[in-house]
Structure formats: C-alpha cells, structure tokens
Amino acid sequence: MPDANPCLNCGACCAYFRVSFYWGECASAGGLVPDELVTQVSPNHVAMLGTERRAPRCTALEGEVGQQVSCSIYHQRSSTCREFEASWVDSVHNEHCDKARAAFGLPPLEPEPAELLVPIAI
Template structure:
C-alpha cells in the first residue's frame, strides 16, 4: 500500500460494519448537510443512512469495496456520527477485524 494513502481511504470497514443514525436536523432539507436522498426515517427525529439498516451493511455513500480504495462520496457532508468515528479506535479495529484487515496501528506511517 502506498505510504501517501490515508488508511481510511483504503479501508471502508466502518462503512461496511455499523448502523449510521443521526438527528433529522442533520439533513440538508432541515439546514444540515447530509443529502436527504441518502437517508431514511427511522422514527420521529431519527434518520439512518441508506444501506446501514441490516447486515450485510454497506453505506450507500461509499464508493469502493472494503479493503480497497474506499471513498465517502459525501465526506464533507457526512453525519456527525461519522465525523466522530476515530481512526484507530477500538471500534475501528473491530470493524477492520470483521473484514479481515489488520488494525490501523500496524500500518506504515503515512505522509
């Protein structure tokens, strides 16, 4: 893997592992940034990214497959739960392990 590729761009494990729910107020139509077409109502003011409701999980905003070049097509507009997800955290390593990927800490330092 190239040392210039950020680990999150060559992974996508979290986008293939976790349910992504957020407040209705994060939708573009409500003044937020998440494109309405990529989410659906769960209940009341809770919305969920399409593709993350059931296994196998695959967020519709993701371009690419897990373990390959994986790019979030709405990175700048992604929900707060995605913004808060920490690369190299226990949940990150758990998602990576579920897809046969090594923990981020074992990667070469990138530029």
C-alpha cells in the first residue's frame, strides 16, 4: 500500500502552472468553483486567481510548497485540478508533475515498488 498522498507535502503544480478551465465550472454557471477565486483569461476560459501571473501561485493553495500544503477549495476545485495526478499514480508517469517539482528543487517522484504477490492455495 502506498504511503501518504505526495501532494499533501508538495503543491508545486499549484505554484507553477496556470490553472485554466471552462467558465461553466464556476458557481455562477452552476459549477463548483467560487467565482471570486477566478479571473477571465479568454472568452470561454477562466483561471484560478494567482495562476495567471508570471510567478504563479493559486490563491487556494495553503501552506509551503515542498513542506505541507492543502487546497482551501478542495471539494470545489476545477476539473483541471481534479484531473492532474502526481507522477506514478496508477503506475503512470506525469512529466508535468516532475517539471513543477523540479522548479522548486524537489526530486521527481519514484514509482512504488511492485508489491510482492503471494499465491493463495485453493
């Protein structure tokens, strides 16, 4: 069984990428993301406040990158955030995760060693 979620002590993606998504995910359009936490970036897309800047950091990110972090709107986060996985979740490498971590001097995540399969006698 894997250790604790590596995202809880990382947060690099939230402070490295622009988090943009379709405006229909905003609360005023029937979605979940609070309107006051987004800014318009195109006619059909918004971005999380703070991530539209040259040195991005999502306004919903709490804590210190690489130490301990959390998302203040975790249950209301956008599809962009919901779909971004740490490297090696379900054995899938995510080079974007590695890139964000590297920007903060964090090493890339490593795949979990294969769990030993113990045959069951029937």
